[in-house]
Amino acid sequence: MEDRLPGRPRDPETERRILDVALAELARDGYSRMTLDSVAAAAGVSKPTIYRRWSSKADLATAAIETLRLLEPKVDHGSTVGDLTGTVENFIRSLMRPNGMSLIGTVLAEEGHTPELLRLFRERLVAPRRQTLRTILEQAKKRGELRPDVSLDAAVAMLVGAVYARYLASSNVPPRFARDVVEIVWAGIRKL
Amino acid sequence: MEDRLPGRPRDPETERRILDVALAELARDGYSRMTLDSVAAAAGVSKPTIYRRWSSKADLATAAIETLRLLEPKVDHGSTVGDLTGTVENFIRSLMRPNGMSLIGTVLAEEGHTPELLRLFRERLVAPRRQTLRTILEQAKKRGELRPDVSLDAAVAMLVGAVYARYLASSNVPPRFARDVVEIVWAGIRKL
């Protein structure tokens, strides 16, 4: 009669909570410091409850990263420069969230041992952000605003990468950094 | 003959060997996966031999990073663009060495737990490289080649950061990447 599945149903909250905690610990402690004991404790479940859902620590970490998604406000200032600046500012804000950079760190550090982490990170976070920027640039190009020979790939890398480099230099990015960067890029790619 | 101090002298070779091995394992496995057992084994010494010199694992890792030094050929092509391109190319080469990026990853990942790693990394590697680029740009500025209002800090970050971003997107940087980046930056900062 009922379309209820047999057996005790899973609490859908639980899954979400475990993943949230896992992601937080992954970012805070790094993959190899993160322990299932502490994930379980922080999520208020037992370890087998985790193992029922994911087959291993790597699997859990992977799933946690998989939940990441670029949920940033669409930027549309009507101008290419405004859009680029808004996007880079969003990016800075997300990197500046607690442990935002550590997550990237652990994902890179684990490339040799748990490569899925980096793969998923690229797929879920890096690629979408690059795509956002690339789309802005491609539309500018279509409108004839850009020099035709310029490398959009390089331009995108510079916009994003400047933030990484700045962080690596000092863990702190000044407010006008986005504008400074976009200004140089824009001057470097626009048609004169 | 020799004015040797009393007691058995430390072998300076040993010290060097331990640090080399430690740095290699740090880059390959990351800080928390690196084990003193395997460092000791690979260096051909016992663990107390390590502990006699450095007080803890963190201390050893820190010392290993401290040995890093920017040992890159000075670039002097006589032109600003040539110098910038040469420097970025050097940088790419050093990042592309095995586990070059993993080391950065682990240093970032450990920011919350072993912040000396990042501090030293900045001091020994990041800062010198930035300084090299900055000097090139400052001299160009002195020669009146640059727009006066441009942010050199942003320009440096872009030159270096583009490579990080590119690697994070695909672990592989195409040969002409350095030229593409420098071209945009140059067009973006030079006086018209």
Added chain:
Amino acid sequence: MEDRLPGRPRDPETERRILDVALAELARDGYSRMTLDSVAAAAGVSKPTIYRRWSSKADLATAAIETLRLLEPKVDHGSTVGDLTGTVENFIRSLMRPNGMSLIGTVLAEEGHTPELLRLFRERLVAPRRQTLRTILEQAKKRGELRPDVSLDAAVAMLVGAVYARYLASSNVPPRFARDVVEIVWAGIRKL
């Protein structure tokens, strides 16, 4: 066939299937390696379905052994030697079935922890087999074929035990082993 009593579990198939699987895993993996998870999976039921019928793992294992029954063809060659040989050969065949000896092993190994296993094993398998042999010998005795003072208990133990000992020596029993054994026993007990 079965005269179903009232209050019996609904699906007798299920019960049978669980017991079969349990017995197979018991023989293959031994008692303490056998897991209810895998019994449940192999039987196509859930664990509570097992617990509803048997109160514990030990209870299930016990019940599984309880299903064992000496189902060997009656041997009747008309001669004492022929009957003994046939019986020992049957025994060898059953021990040589996959994991035949492991089951005995686990039952012995668990004597200190789960003694019911050994008790039931004796009752269901050991005793009937001994009885078969003893009956053959008692009839021979009645017919006056045996020396009167001979220990039938020892004779039975030797016939059966030779096979255990041989297996323990090499996991493999040569074809003529049964005949060799019976020959010695017979020469040792018959009236001259």
Added chain:
Amino acid sequence: MEDRLPGRPRDPETERRILDVALAELARDGYSRMTLDSVAAAAGVSKPTIYRRWSSKADLATAAIETLRLLEPKVDHGSTVGDLTGTVENFIRSLMRPNGMSLIGTVLAEEGHTPELLRLFRERLVAPRRQTLRTILEQAKKRGELRPDVSLDAAVAMLVGAVYARYLASSNVPPRFARDVVEIVWAGIRKL
């Protein structure tokens, strides 16, 4: 100068103690119930102390069995029957030691999972005992006491196996069992 090895020397007591404890737990609990935690606790050492010497649980169990050795008094009653009886009586005594039979059980039960256990058990215990009996019989044969066609392999198996079979029937072997068995075997193999 000194022929002392470098480093802290191992306490030779420790090794012995660990193996003794391991063997006792192996016999008492069986291989898969035996835990390194409890071996370590009972031996008064930490787990790494065990792992320094043996690479795994299986390795330790194997080593424990390897220490077993037939240390039974040589039997020499001057007569074949006396020697056989003495040997079987020794065997019974050793099986009747606490958990004597459980050890055999676990070794058999583990045949499919940890076959080294059975292999070593055969090599260290089963084979020597068989050899003792076989030598007695071969000398009797040399002296012309035996029927020439009789299978010594079967005779040996019967002498040993009768005890297994008796134990499997009732965990208890009556005092005159050895004599009963030897009597039948002897009557069965001697030259008339």
Added chain:
DNA sequence: CATGAATGAGCTTTCATTCAT
């Protein structure tokens, strides 16, 4: 000084058993 031995604390993973639907 250098070595091999020892250890406490943890890590990932598994299992018999019980709960909630």
Added chain:
DNA sequence: AATGAATGAAAGCTCATTCAT
């Protein structure tokens, strides 16, 4: 009655660190 979910309690193994020679 049957299911899938949940759990406490290990188990095997490893690691940074210290001890004893």
